[in-house]
Amino acid sequence: MERSANVYRYGLIHVEVRKVRKVAIIGAGMTKFARRHFKTPQELVQEASIKALEEAGLGYNDIDCVVIGSAPDAFDGVHQKGEYLFPAMNKPMTRVFIGGATGVMVPISGYYHVASGMCDKVLAIAEEKMSQARPHPQAVFRYIWDPILETPIGPNLLWIFAMEMHRYMYAYKVPKEDIALVSVKNKANAADNPYAQLGGRITVDDVIKSEVLVWPVNRLDVSPVSDGAAAVVMVSEDVARRYTDTPVWVAGVGWTLDNTEWTGRDLSYNRYLEIAGRMAYKMAGIERPNKEIDVAEPYDPFDYKELMHLEALQLAPKGKAAQLVKEGVFNRDGDLPSSPGGGLLGVGNPIAAAGLMKVISLYWQLKGTAGKMQVKKPVYTGVAQAWGDLMQASTVVVLRR
Amino acid sequence: MWSKKGRIEDLIFWKGNMEVEAYEYDEGNAGKKFIEGIKEGKFYGIKCSSGKVYVPPRDYCPEDMTEGNYVELTEPYLDLLTEVREDSYGNKLEKPIKVGIIRFLNAKGGIIVRVEGDAKEGDKVKVIKWEWPLVVGKA
Amino acid sequence: MIRYVPKAKYSYSAGQAQSVFLNGLKEKKILGTVCNKCKKVYVPPKMYCEECFKPTDGWVELKDEGIVHTAIASFVSWTRDRLEEPIISGTIKLYGSERDYVFPGMFHRICTTYDKVRDMSIIGAKVKAVWNEKRVGSIEDIQCFKEV
Structure with missing residues (x-):
């Protein structure tokens, strides 16, 4: 096997990026994100898939392989995800799952399906129906905690974010007001996104004065609970050249899981994302991310999370992302637009579908079809990312046009 | 040194109950049509462009993801x-x-x-x- | 819309390391495992070292004291009902230096006031475990960690 010098090492990680086939995204589609869809998951997936296939100029029977992703089965209360999610039949299908990072793992899996030479045309789908669990999806989130050591204390999912946010605020002396600017920016960006659930003009004051859920997290620091689906069509180079003049190439992918005990880890910095990001950058030949990345789609289920992720992706110095938000660097007309489509805070958070939505938003930016969401500067390279499990896992995709 | 005891009587088991008040599943478009059909005493299926009929019906054809037509089955x-x-x-x-x-x-x-x-x-x-x-x- | 009430009951195994840890709590002891190669101490304990990928080399008893790594005050319950009095919890660093990225740490309630969480004065504070009178070998044998 031909080997390149493209070796990525970090601690125990040793990844050799061998010479593989180029992979492009040539179509993307998603449903509107909403608090509750009355369609079945299959119907949501079908809506997103058909849009993606239409853009790609392909029919369902042209597809070789299928990748699906959705969050833990307890969220929608169904175990048989293959049958339940996927609306069609007779294709090799893989389900991928790594918690909240699943949404970006779906196109990564699609990438290696094609890059390996196994399949030429892959339909990669992510879906989530958060509205099915009663009284609130919060109740099911409880079971991501360790049943013996953590659940007896009575935590809910917000705790983990609050703990991380408070450590971040403490370690880098970042005030809540500065963090709230991310929520303001993303919700305003989402106002131009036709798929968004919660776009709008709000102020820092609105965020600070909204209900305190778990100090330091207020209601408007959090992305909404949503239903939705998203899909992309990923193909090999020769197929891409045949079907479109504007393919968007997958330049690099990376993913990591950090150590298994979140209680014994510094919560102010996301080491796992740095590792995953560097892996993707290495593959894409990016040496100075903050200079070479034109647009970023960091995962933002909470506003502070976008800041931490920008830092771990090496797009902002440690603890300085909030300052750069203040200076407008991450605005749609800034030097390094971040979440120009509105992110999870604005568009909504159907877990797996939200991750894929991040990749799709980036795809639109690179293709130049983002419409009112299009950033001002010309864009050539972008990064999208998701994060999952108990502050452990991260998935990164670098796209290039 | 592998400080494993390995005796089951030394191990602790923790009983847990996965409490969810309930799940509420939506029938979707085709599901509604099917259930309404049952109430009227009718079975509905979906006919695809290939001529094949599927029951229970779906909002689309499982063969090729295109739209189909509802047909009554007897x-x-x-x-x-x-x-x-x-x-x-x-x-x-x-x-x-x-x-x-x-x-x-x-x-x-x-x-x-x-x-x-x-x-x-x-x-x-x-x-x-x-x-x-x-x-x-x-x- | 179709409604279904699940009845999912489980018996989770605490396994080798955690069983010893839980039985240690019964005797007011916080036990961890140690790896002699990298000197890492694991609390909650593990039977293997994550860094060296080999079995850990034995047990150590840690002090039931530590410093607060992070703290929060929750006004919502796990079903998202509003709570009048917040539950205050956080992670406690039991051992090691402030600069460590990975350390033996515990997640538990912290006995302090909402104000101290709000102004962050509790973060970095030294705390000690408050043990329950009746202990059964559960994480609940510790009532909370309280400032000293």
Whole structure:
């Protein structure tokens, strides 16, 4: 096997990026994100898939392989995800799952399906129906905690974010007001996104004065609970050249899981994302991310999370992302637009579908079809990312046009 | 040094109950059509461009993800039959219940039903109760 | 819309390391495992070292004291009902230096006031475990960690 010098090492990680086939995204589609869809998951997936296939100029029977992703089965209360999610039949299908990072793992899996030479045309789908669990999806989130050591204390999912946010605020002396600017920016960006659930003009004051859920997290620091689906069509180079003049190439992918005990880890910095990001950058030949990345789609289920992720992706110095938000660097007309489509805070958070939505938003930016969401500067390279499990896992995709 | 004790009496087990008040599942477009059909005493399936019919219907064809047309299906027959003697928790039922799958000629798929009387596999059946779960008996 | 109430009951195994840890709590001891190769101490304990990928080399008893790594005050319950009095919890660093990225740490309630969480004065504070009178070998044998 031909080997390149493209070796990525970090601690125990040793990844050799061998010479593989180029992979492009040539179509993307998603449903509107909403608090509750009355369609079945299959119907949501079908809506997103058909849009993606239409853009790609392909029919369902042209597809070789299928990748699906959705969050833990307890969220929608169904175990048989293959049958339940996927609306069609007779294709090799893989389900991928790594918690909240699943949404970006779906196109990564699609990438290696094609890059390996196994399949030429892959339909990669992510879906989530958060509205099915009663009284609130919060109740099911409880079971991501360790049943013996953590659940007896009575935590809910917000705790983990609050703990991380408070450590971040403490370690880098970042005030809540500065963090709230991310929520303001993303919700305003989402106002131009036709798929968004919660776009709008709000102020820092609105965020600070909204209900305190778990100090330091207020209601408007959090992305909404949503239903939705998203899909992309990923193909090999020769197929891409045949079907479109504007393919968007997958330049690099990376993913990591950090150590298994979140209680014994510094919560102010996301080491796992740095590792995953560097892996993707290495593959894409990016040496100075903050200079070479034109647009970023960091995962933002909470506003502070976008800041931490920008830092771990090496797009902002440690603890300085909030300052750069203040200076407008991450605005749609800034030097390094971040979440120009509105992110999870604005568009909504159907877990797996939200991750894929991040990749799709980036795809639109690179293709130049983002419409009112299009950033001002010309864009050539972008990064999208998701994060999952108990502050452990991260998935990164670098796209290039 | 592997400081493993390995004796089961030294280990702790923790009982947990996955509490969720309930799940609320949506039937979706095709599901509604199907359930409304049952209330009116009709079975609906979906006819694809290839000519094949699928039951229960879906919002689209499973073959190629294109839209199909609803068609009414008649003359169900009992394809599979089994007897249930225990409930989901392993408790013995007072009286065994019969469940089966009914299918239609020229249609793919089937519907789970309760079976009453002495209908056998392959027999034509008629619906005794147009309610969920459906109850059928020998035609 | 179809409604279904699940009844999912489980018996989770605490396994080798955690069983010893839980039985240690019964005797007011916080036990961890140690790896002699990288000197890492694991609390909650593990039977293997994550860094060296080999079995850990034995047990150590840690002090039931530590410093607060992070703290929060929750006004919502796990079903998202509003709570009048917040539950205050956080992670406690039991051992090691402030600069460590990975350390033995515990997640538990912290006995302090909402104000101290709000102004962050509790973060970095030294705390000690408050043990329950009746202990059964559960994480609940510790009532909370309280400032000293």
